[in-house]
Amino acid sequence: MRIDTFWKRIGMPAQIRDAAARAGAELGALPRACALLFCAETGEQGYTALRAALGEDGDGMKMLFCLSRCAARAHGLYRARGIPEEIYTQTMEFLSRFAESDFNKYGRPCFRWGWWFYRQLALLEFRIGALEYEMTRTETGARALSLHIPAGADLSRASLCASLRAADAFFAEFFPQFDGTEKYCDSWLLSPVLPALLPQDSHILQFQSGFEIVRHDPSSSAALDWIFPDGSLPPERLPEGTLLQKKVKALLLAGGSLGWTLGRLRKDAWQKGAE
Numbered sequence: 035m036r037i038d039t040f041w042k043r044i045g046m047p048a049q050i051r052d053a054a055a056r057a058g059a060e061l062g063a064l065p066r067a068c069a070l071l072f073c074a075e076t077g078e079q080g081y082t083a084l085r086a087a088l089g090e091d092g093d094g095m096k097m098l099f100c101l102s103r104c105a106a107r108a109h110g111l112y113r114a115r116g117i118p119e120e121i122y123t124q125t126m127e128f129l130s131r132f133a134e135s136d137f138n139k140y141g142r143p144c145f146r147w148g149w150w151f152y153r154q155l156a157l158l159e160f161r162i163g164a165l166e167y168e169m170t171r172t173e174t175g176a177r178a179l180s181l182h183i184p185a186g187a188d189l190s191r192a193s194l195c196a197s198l199r200a201a202d203a204f205f206a207e208f209f210p211q212f213d214g215t216e217k218y219c220d221s222w223l224l225s226p227v228l229p230a231l232l233p234q235d236s237h238i239l240q241f242q243s244g245f246e247i248v249r250h251d252p253s254s255s256a257a258l259d260w261i262f263p264d265g266s267l268p269p270e271r272l273p274e275g276t277l278l279q280k281k282v283k284a285l286l287l288a289g290g291s292l293g294w295t296l297g298r299l300r301k302d303a304w305q306k307g308a309e
Contacts, residue, residue: 053143058099077152094145163197189237222257245297254294
């Protein structure tokens with residue numbers, strides 16, 4: 035697949051696409067390290083080697099270009115497996131989603147998420163409906179699926195149940211070794227503090243109702259980077275553009291925190307009221 039066709043397919047914004055194309059024109063052939071990104075065992079090593087090979091890349095446009103070229107090539111890997119085109123496209127939209135998010139945050143074409151993307155290239159993580167599912171292992175070495183929540187995902191009960199059903203069918207067909215494995219989510223969205231901050235009909239609360247808490251770290255401040263444009267600001271300078279921002283800011287000013295939480299998906303997650 036041509037890279038311009040790929041960018042159009044995933045909805046890469048024109049300003050970011052053009053900046054990445056200009057950066058890519060300076061590279062010539064892709065660095066050899068890119069070959070390592072397609073394998074689960076060498077993906078992290080490949081990213082580190084690719085960063086070194088690219089040299090100065092302050093805005094990450096060289097990285098975005100290389101990963102886009104790799105993602106276009108990965109289309110053949112997905113097709114060879116028989117993975118539906120829709121899942122390939124939605125999975126690769128990771129690039130356009132985070133490139134656009136970084137553009138909004140920094141005010142210029144920018145990409146900071148190359149370190150994660152080998153998972154999509156190595157067929158370890160897929161977007162299926164509202165959620166992303168990553169094949170991984172627990173601390174004890176057991177196979178498991180890790181659930182990730184893309185920005186803007188529909189977290190209604192019906193949407194979540196549809197995603198789960200589709201994911202169960204997907205892994206049973208294409209990766210049967212992960213069929214029926216436990217599903218986990220490691221996220222601020224599962225914070226036990228949130229029920230006191232949000233209305234009971236909140237989709238965030240509906241989402242976390244599907245999990246039982248395994249571990250909670252109240253000392254983590256990582257949630258702020260997901261809730262605010264710049265989570266490193268002092269609490270008094272944080273914006274209050276949404277209800278959640280307003281509530282979390284008040285929590286911080288009062289000395290509280292959301293922390294970070296690991297949860298295990300319940301067997302009957304989100305079934306009530308899903309029909």
